[in-house]
Amino acid sequence: xxxxxxxxxxxxxxxxxxxxxxxxxxxxxxxxxxxxxxxxxxxxxxxxxxxxxxxxxxxxxxxxxxxxxxxxxxxxxxxxxxxxxxxxxxxxxxxxxxxxxxxxxxxxxxxxxxxxxxxxxxxxxxxxxxxxxxxxxxxxxxxxxxxxxxxxxxxxxxxxxxxxxxxxxxxxxxxxxxxxxxxxxxxxxxxxxxxxxxxxxxxxxxxxxxxxxxxxxxxxxxxxxxxxxxxxxxxxxxxxxxxxxxxxxxxxxxxxxxxxxxxxxxxxxxxxxxxxxxxxxxxxxxxxxxxxxxxxxxxxxxxxxxxxxxxxxxxxxxxxxxxxxxxxxx
Amino acid sequence: xxxxxxxxxxxxxxxxxxxxxxxxxxxxxxxxxxxxxxxxxxxxxxxxxxxxxxxxxxxxxxxxxxxxxxxxxxxxxxxxxxxxxxxxxxxxxxxxxxxxxxxxxxxxxxxxxxxxxxxxxxxxxxxxxxxx
Numbered sequence: 001x002x003x004x005x006x007x008x009x010x011x012x013x014x015x016x017x018x019x020x021x022x023x024x025x026x027x028x029x030x031x032x033x034x035x036x037x038x039x040x041x042x043x044x045x046x047x048x049x050x051x052x053x054x055x056x057x058x059x060x061x062x063x064x065x066x067x068x069x070x071x072x073x074x075x076x077x078x079x080x081x082x083x084x085x086x087x088x089x090x091x092x093x094x095x096x097x098x099x100x101x102x103x104x105x106x107x108x109x110x111x112x113x114x115x116x117x118x119x120x121x122x123x124x125x126x127x128x129x130x131x132x133x134x135x136x137x138x139x140x141x142x143x144x145x146x147x148x149x150x151x152x153x154x155x156x157x158x159x160x161x162x163x164x165x166x167x168x169x170x171x172x173x174x175x176x177x178x179x180x181x182x183x184x185x186x187x188x189x190x191x192x193x194x195x196x197x198x199x200x201x202x203x204x205x206x207x208x209x210x211x212x213x214x215x216x217x218x219x220x221x222x223x224x225x226x227x228x229x230x231x232x233x234x235x236x237x238x239x240x241x242x243x244x245x246x247x248x249x250x251x252x253x254x255x256x257x258x259x260x261x262x263x264x265x266x267x268x269x270x271x272x273x274x275x276x277x278x279x280x281x282x283x284x285x286x287x288x289x290x291x292x293x294x295x296x297x298x299x300x301x302x303x304x305x306x307x308x309x310x311x312x313x314x315x316x317x318x319x320x321x322x323x324x325x326x327x328x329x330x
Numbered sequence: 331x332x333x334x335x336x337x338x339x340x341x342x343x344x345x346x347x348x349x350x351x352x353x354x355x356x357x358x359x360x361x362x363x364x365x366x367x368x369x370x371x372x373x374x375x376x377x378x379x380x381x382x383x384x385x386x387x388x389x390x391x392x393x394x395x396x397x398x399x400x401x402x403x404x405x406x407x408x409x410x411x412x413x414x415x416x417x418x419x420x421x422x423x424x425x426x427x428x429x430x431x432x433x434x435x436x437x438x439x440x441x442x443x444x445x446x447x448x449x450x451x452x453x454x455x456x457x458x459x460x461x462x
Contacts, residue, residue, distance in 0.1 A: 050341055148351065149361055151445035156447075159445070168396070169396040170446075226393070241356060241358055241360060243360060249385060280340060299332060
């Protein structure tokens with residue numbers, strides 16, 4: 001049920017777009033109104049989520065300390081795994097965001113005969129995650145050739161590199177293959193490992209199936225059932241310059257692709273996909289481990305009125321002397 | 331709000347990246363390409379029709395050209411029979427470019443708009459155009 005429900009949801013989305021455009025002819029709704037609404041939900045929702053996170057105080061200094069902290073000068077500090085300065089934090093964050101270092105440390109636990117527990121390295125999640133995210137980023141950047149009228153050299157170069165094997169016509173993009181392969185692996189990983197399957201929820205499967213749907217419709221559109229691509233760019237530029245047009249003769253498959261992308265954008269702020277912004281706001285990652293040098297004050301500490309011993313003695317000195325108690329100052 | 335400065339700065343960067351297509355295209359007219367069909371050969375044709383329908387050519391011409399290449403180079407077959415049963419010689423230079431002799435105003439107009447760079451003319455000879 002946890003798997004079937006999100007799969008059915010994605011199929012229903014495809015059917016809605018197919019029926020809406022292919023049968024009912026609602027090109028304007030699916031080509032203009034829904035994308036605008038989805039982009040608005042994405043941008044405003046993203047800002048709302050980040051602002052609401054920024055309202056949560058961090059009561060303790062809780063960076064993860066995955067290496068030797070800054071100590072005596074003759075002990076070598078691991079500056080990237082246990083940063084003590086802002087620069088170190090930026091370095092660690094960059095490596096985390098760009099190379100997923102914490103996934104690299106992923107381990108698997110196995111119970112063997114004996115019985116003994118063994119821990120081993122498990123790199124497949126890291127490599128598949130890296131392949132998935134990087135190819136998604138390259139595909140997103142590549143799509144800027146539909147977003148800009150004069151396509152800059154950088155984007156043409158990325159596209160050229162992505163298709164440099166020159167397989168077929170139009171040229172096969174390597175990232176298309178890698179993305180679909182990686183996302184398929186990530187689905188099968190959840191299905192094949194009992195422990196992962198047990199903790200997986202519909203919210204874990206839905207984005208995977210949705211992205212798979214986006215990739216499949218995109219690949220179909222490029223290599224199999226072609227669309228009128230000049231019309232597609234005309235529609236997209238119309239959207240972006242706030243002069244929406246619906247050119248005739250674009251295939252239905254484009255509207256299905258666009259509807260799935262709109263769904264992804266609208267779903268983004270209310271889902272686990274917000275890890276895109278959230279990774280930067282994780283206190284375990286964005287704090288320096290300098291608690292011995294800098295005092296971390298809990299922002300929601302109640303303002304306690306402090307009465308120090310010096311003040312106490314000042315107040316009761318005479319009475320203390322009369323009672324024969326020792327005082328620090330005569 | 332805690333660490334407001336850093337978080338707002340991060341959000342500004344996020345918006346600058348994601349809204350880039352909007353402010354880049356703001357106020358620009360949609361310069362839709364209009365491939366020209368007014369070559370002398372086309373104007374003399376009794377029936378102005380390509381080897382297949384306009385919709386098919388618009389969407390599948392790259393696939394067609396690729397199939398033609400494979401058929402000619404690998405199988406030695408130069409005869410193409412279209413959906414109506416008419417026969418054509420499979421040749422980019424003698425069939426396609428005979429009518430569409432205006433590569434700059436025909437092929438390039440859409441290819442430049444879409445930033446597509448087909449490698450046809452890294453082997454084939456480009457048509458000599460009067461207007462250059």
